[in-house]
Amino acid sequence: MNKKLFLIDAYPLIYQSYYAYRYKPLFTSKGLNTSPIINFTYFLMKTLNDEKPSYMATVFDDNKGSSFRKKEYDKYKAHRKKTPEAIYMAIPYIIKILKTFQISFFYAPNGYEADDFIGTIAKEAENKGYIIYIITLDKDFFQLITENIKVYIPPFKGKAKRILGIEEIKKKFGVNHPKQVIDLWSMMGDPSDNIPGLPGIGKKNATKFIKKYGSIEKLLNSTHDLNGKIKKNIEKNKNLGLLSKKLITIVTNIPFFSFHEEKFYVKKPDWHSIKKIFGELEFIRLLKKAHEYFKFKTKE
Incomplete structure (x- = not known):
């Protein structure tokens, strides 16, 4: 037991x-x-x-x-x-x-x-x-x-x-495993701790990206799939997203x-x-x- x-x-x-x-x-x-x-x-x-x-x-x-x-x-x-x-x-x-x-x-x-x-x-x-x-x-x-x-x-x-x-x-979060909440918050940020995330990515898009790519790293390596302002913001702020993941990870x-x-x-x-x-x-x-x-x- x-x-x-x-x-x-x-x-x-x-x-x-x-x-x-x-x-x-x-x-x-x-x-x-x-x-x-x-x-x-x-x-x-x-x-x-x-x-x-x-x-x-x-x-x-x-x-x-x-x-x-x-x-x-x-x-x-x-x-x-x-x-x-x-x-x-x-x-x-x-x-x-x-x-x-x-x-x-x-x-x-x-x-x-x-x-x-x-x-x-x-x-x-x-x-x-x-x-x-x-x-x-x-x-x-x-x-x-x-x-x-x-x-x-x-x-x-x-x-x-x-x-x-x-x-x-x-x-609650639409993830495949609890560890993926790290990537979810790395994308959308966490205002409670002043963690920036990827500018312009809210809960809706972050959830969609988690379902499609599974992690922020795979999202950042797949920006060729994206277009418009979202593509530009993500590519411009890759380092901010990876920093956010480091800050969020316990x-x-x-x-x-x-x-x-x-x-x-x-x-x-x-x-x-x-x-x-x-x-x-x-x-x-x-x-x-x-x-x-x-x-x-x-x-x-």
């Missing part, structure tokens, strides 16, 4: 939690904004309760250095707003919460992003017989989906969780990493530490929910 490994892509969930309360932020009596923390914590608890994972880890970006993508293309993610101060303030508390629930956490190595580290962990674990669930709100992970690697989209705004596999991605072989399952093993949450940190954050309802979920034996 295959073992299951759950990998949490931390920052998208933290951002989602923060913006869910952007019109009515939550503060403790001492003025700490707990908006970025509360949904993340609830989701962590619910996942532990519902899925009962034996192996799990949370991965963060290392914001101290820039990734190789920024060096390749200085406009990469250049349009994004500065991270809200409340999120920076929340991270140490989220780390404490992960520790109280005895969930391993990692920072992506310098020069790489959390996506790359998660991709590397997932591929190594898959090679060792695991089924991997990547818990994220980031569509970039669709490219990693295989028979044994799934994308787990957490419940949000009243919607139930969704687990996406090969068939769901093929249907690295799955970060050097010097080896998967050791004991580092991902989930232990029983520490009730006394939970009480302490939840008390500090004034998470009264979540404390009751934690007691309900994990059936702590206490004298209280």
